[in-house]
Amino acid sequence: MDKRNIAIIMGGYSSEYDISIKSGNVVFNHLDASKYNLYRIIIAKNRWVCLDENGNEHPVNKANFSVEIGNKITFECVFNAIHGTPGEDGLMQAYFELLGIPQTSCGHYQAALTFNKRDLLSTMKPHGIRCAESYLLDKGDEIDEDAIVRKVGLPCFVKANKAGSSYGISKVYKKEDLASAIEKSFAEDDEIIIESFLDGTEVSVGVITYQSKVKVLPITEIVSENDFFDFEAKYEGKSQEITPARISKNKEEKVSEMAKKIYNILKLTGYSRSEFIFMGDEPYLLEVNTTPGLTEESILPKQAKAAGISLPELFESSITEALKT
Incomplete structure (x- = not known):
């Protein structure tokens, strides 16, 4: 049987470029080159x-x-390892859908919806998914600090609406610090979301389609050494990520069921990683990632490992499922 040509796309147009390159190289190194012809493709603004x-x-x-390397190479499947735009917001998905090339992440609509935190949360609320209280701002809006504090309280989180890896996020304790936090978020995006602080256990729940079934992976508890799970905590070792999470069976069942419900409601395919905070026994949704980090240190691969799924198995299953579409 001829080996299939697989393109592994990495890079992107956002602050997450370097993390994506790392994820893409891990995929390249772990997929079975005896089964596939593997090609690394860097997607950058200028090339x-x-x-x-x-x-x-x-x-x-x-x-x-297609690409010319001696002869013309076309691809039967694309493994999407781009975090942020254009790989996580629906642009690459729509492009490949138009070209009729299967790709490993969710569809273009689902990617666009989940990448937009405020649209995602407003879509989930009617389905009984709890979320933090939020205040929304677009670039150019008048900033009414008193109204913000009345709505979400202090401390609160100021976040870029469409950015990952905790870029453009601040925890604000005093009204006087809101303006600089808002400016920081607007440097990443033209929409921001300001959310009430939820004081509880933070968990991350991976959901994948594996061997044709939707599978919830073992849950990870996030314990940040910093004030919250920021970039440094995520990527520079300033946090503990404990898998399986130290939570009760009741909480485990509740949050697993909710993560699976979100995956099914949104008709997701490929990988997803949903973040929640427990207030008492109830999980509150923070966000859903549809192209989560795939390095050895990343949360989803660690969860897969805890479920007895190796990186080669995890990555190959993604291609197998994409080729069924």
């Missing part, structure tokens, strides 16, 4: 290129997503 085995760059033809 789309395919790396050959010597690291030389070959331009990608955007008209049909």
Whole structure:
């Protein structure tokens, strides 16, 4: 049987570029090269290129997503390892849907919806999913600090609405600090969301389609050494990520059921990782990631490992499911 050509896309246009390159290389190193012809493709604002085995760059033809390396190479499937835009917000998904090339993450609508925190939360509320109280701002809006504090209280979180890896996020304790936090978030996005502080146990729940079934992975508890689970806590070792989480059976069942419900309501495919905070026994949804980190240190691969799924199995299953579509 001929080996299938698989493109692993990485990079992107956002602050998460370097993390995505790392994720993409982990996928490249763990997929079985005896089963697939693997190609690393870097998607950047100023270039789309395919790396050959010597690291030389070959331009990608955007008209049909092909590349010339000696001869013309086309792809049967795309493994999406781009965090942030354009890989997590629906743009690449729509592009591949138009070209008829299967890809491993969810569809373009689901990606766009989950990437927009406020749209996601407003979609989930009618389904009984609890969320923090929030206040929304668009660039250019008048900033009424008293109204913000009345609505969400202090401390509160100021977040870029469409950004990942905790870029553009601040925890604000005093009304006087709101303006600078809002400015920081607007540096990442033209929409921001200000949320009430939920004081409880934070957990991350991975849900994947594996062997044709929706599977909830063992839950991870996030214990940050910093004031919250910020970039430093996520990527520079300033947090403990404990899998399985030290929570009661009741909480485990509740949050697993909720994460699976969200996956099914949204008709997600591929990987998702949903973040929750427990207030008492009730999980409150923070966000849903549809192209989560895939390095050895990332949460989802650790959860898969705890479920007895190796990285090669995890990555290969994603391609197998995409090729069924």
